Amino acid sequence: EAGVAQSPRYKIIEKRQSVAFWCNPISGHATLYWYQQILGQGPKLLIQFQNNGVVDDSQLPKDRFSAERLKGVDSTLKIQPAKLEDSAVYLCASSLGSLTGNTEAFFGQGTRLTVV
Amino acid sequence: AQSVTQLDSQVPVFEEAPVELRCNYSSSVSVYLFWYVQYPNQGLQLLLKYLSGSTLVKSINGFEAEFNKSQTSFHLRKPSVHISDTAEYFCAVIGGSYIPTFGRGTSLIVHP
Numbered sequence: 221e222a223g224v225a226q227s228p229r230y231k232i233i234e235k236r237q238s239v240a241f242w243c244n245p246i247s248g249h250a251t252l253y254w255y256q257q258i259l260g261q262g263p264k265l266l267i268q269f270q271n272n273g274v275v276d277d278s279q280l281p282k283d284r285f286s287a288e289r290l291k292g293v294d295s296t297l298k299i300q301p302a303k304l305e306d307s308a309v310y311l312c313a314s315s316l317g318s319l320t321g322n323t324e325a326f327f328g329q330g331t332r333l334t335v336v
Numbered sequence: 337a338q339s340v341t342q343l344d345s346q347v348p349v350f351e352e353a354p355v356e357l358r359c360n361y362s363s364s365v366s367v368y369l370f371w372y373v374q375y376p377n378q379g380l381q382l383l384l385k386y387l388s389g390s391t392l393v394k395s396i397n398g399f400e401a402e403f404n405k406s407q408t409s410f411h412l413r414k415p416s417v418h419i420s421d422t423a424e425y426f427c428a429v430i431g432g433s434y435i436p437t438f439g440r441g442t443s444l445i446v447h448p
Contacts, residue, residue, distance in 0.1 A: 224379075253436070262342075262426055262438035263380070276435055311379065313436075324370070325436050329379040 222246065224328035226312050232334045238300035241331045245293070245314030251275075253325060254287055254297050255311040263311055269295065270317060302335045309333070338363040338431040342439035350447050351419055357412040357442045359401075359427030368430040369410040371401055374441075375423045383425070386410065397421075422446045 225244040233239050245252050250271050255263035266285065268275040272292035280287070284303070289295040299306055309332050313325040343358045361367060368387050372380040384395040391403040401412045410427060427439040 251434075255438075260441075262340075262440045265435060265437070268435055313380075317434075324382060324385060326382070327372075327380040 224312055224314055224326055226310075226328035226331055228331055229329065230332050230334075232336060233302055235304055235335050236301040238298065239302055239333060240299075241297045241310050241312075241333075243295045243297070243312030243328060245295075245312070246326055248316070249314035249326075250292075250317035251315045251325075252289055252295050253311075253313040253315075254295070255313065257309045257311055257330070259308070266297070299333075302333075304335050307333055307335045338367070338429050338437050340427050340429050340437055340439035342427055342442050344442050345440065346443045346445065348445045348447060349417055352416045354415050355413065355417050355421075355444065357425050357427075357444065359410045359412065359439060361408050361410065361427070361429045363408075363429060363431040365432040369401075369403060370428040370430070370436070371399070371410070371412050372426045372428060372438075373423050374426065380426065383412075417444070417446050419446050419448060 227242050252269045254266045256266050257263045266280045267277040267287045269289045272289050287297045309330040311330045313327045315325045339362045341360045349355045370385045371383040373383045374380050384393045386393050386403045394400040399414045401410050424441045424443050426441045428436045430436050
């Protein structure tokens with residue numbers, strides 16, 4: 221079974237530039253998560269999708285961050301404009317979803333963003 | 337709301353010694369509990385999980401964790417660690433919101 225795919229693996233941008241990350245979840249997984257992991261901290265949930273609908277985006281800085289999952293499969297996370305404090309690893313994860321009772325999340329390798 | 341506390345940010349230990357990584361959680365509803373491991377420059381990998389049933393769960397590489405509802409804990413243990421166990425370990429909880437919440441992580445450092 222293919223895992224969660226993320227691209228790019230690494231990205232370096234200057235502050236105030238824009239950046240986008242892509243995630244393709246495991247086939248059949250209805251739930252998709254984007255997490256931000258700052259160095260030395262645990263992952264912090266940014267947004268959770270159930271199919272193509274947003275379940276929770278309470279910790280997403282909506283003035284600069286946006287995410288979409290238009291067809292309920294792959295997803296993109298965008299930052300515009302980036303700030304120095306956005307430097308982090310952005311993790312995508314997927315799970316079958318709460319409706320099935322199986323809530324284990326599988327993670328991609330992440331995209332390491334450095335804002336200079 | 338749910339939360340996870342990992343009391344130790346770093347745990348140094350010598351090879352072949354036992355280790356315990358502590359995790360406490362708070363939630364107003366029944367929970368699912370997970371331990372994830374993150375090796376350097378890699379993504380998170382599920383180590384073990386408690387969904388229901390036996391409160392003692394084990395991984396294939398010798399780790400185990402016990403769900404203690406009265407103490408709201410899910411501590412991770414291994415009787416004899418290897419150098420290769422050096423990694424960051426994250427405890428996570430899923431409660432009524434079905435949103436995984438992670439602790440800050442514990443860095444396990446195994447010395448020869």
